[in-house]
Amino acid sequence: MGRSVNYLSNAHTVCFEDVSMIDDEFGWGMFKSDLVETFNDKYKSMEECERWDCDETSIIVENQLIEVGISEYCGLASVSMRVKDFDGYDDYSGLAERFANHVGVWMKENIGDYVKLGTFSNGEAVYEKKRR
Numbered sequence: 001m002g003r004s005v006n007y008l009s010n011a012h013t014v015c016f017e018d019v020s021m022i023d024d025e026f027g028w029g030m031f032k033s034d035l036v037e038t039f040n041d042k043y044k045s046m047e048e049c050e051r052w053d054c055d056e057t058s059i060i061v062e063n064q065l066i067e068v069g070i071s072e073y074c075g076l077a078s079v080s081m082r083v084k085d086f087d088g089y090d091d092y093s094g095l096a097e098r099f100a101n102h103v104g105v106w107m108k109e110n111i112g113d114y115v116k117l118g119t120f121s122n123g124e125a126v127y128e129k130k131r132r
Helices: 025-042 093-110
Strands: 013-018 047-052 058-062 066-073 076-083 114-119 125-129
Touching: 013 093, 013 114, 025 047, 025 058, 025 066, 066 093, 076 093
Parallel strands: none
Antiparallel strands: 013 076, 047 058, 058 066, 066 076, 114 125
């Protein structure tokens, strides 16, 4: 059975990038550092972090409203963003959703080379290169 690259559960926005030329840990670290720096430069509230959403998606940057994760499979990386869960006294879900919409538009224009067209029933996905 085939599958496609993983991304954050409940992702608001997902972008895909070709990383097939990265063949070592150093190159992957540079890719990750560049993404963190890109988000930090654009959104000053974003801070680097290191934790896992699941076995395959690493959360690399966050603020109080959203978190961004990356995952890689067979030379394709996903960069995904989602709204954080809010329960209890501090419920910023409306503000977080508005911020996520803003960041999502920016991500679609500036992050990734590919758009996911769909997924077959066996789990394999089809991608198309973005037209810029």
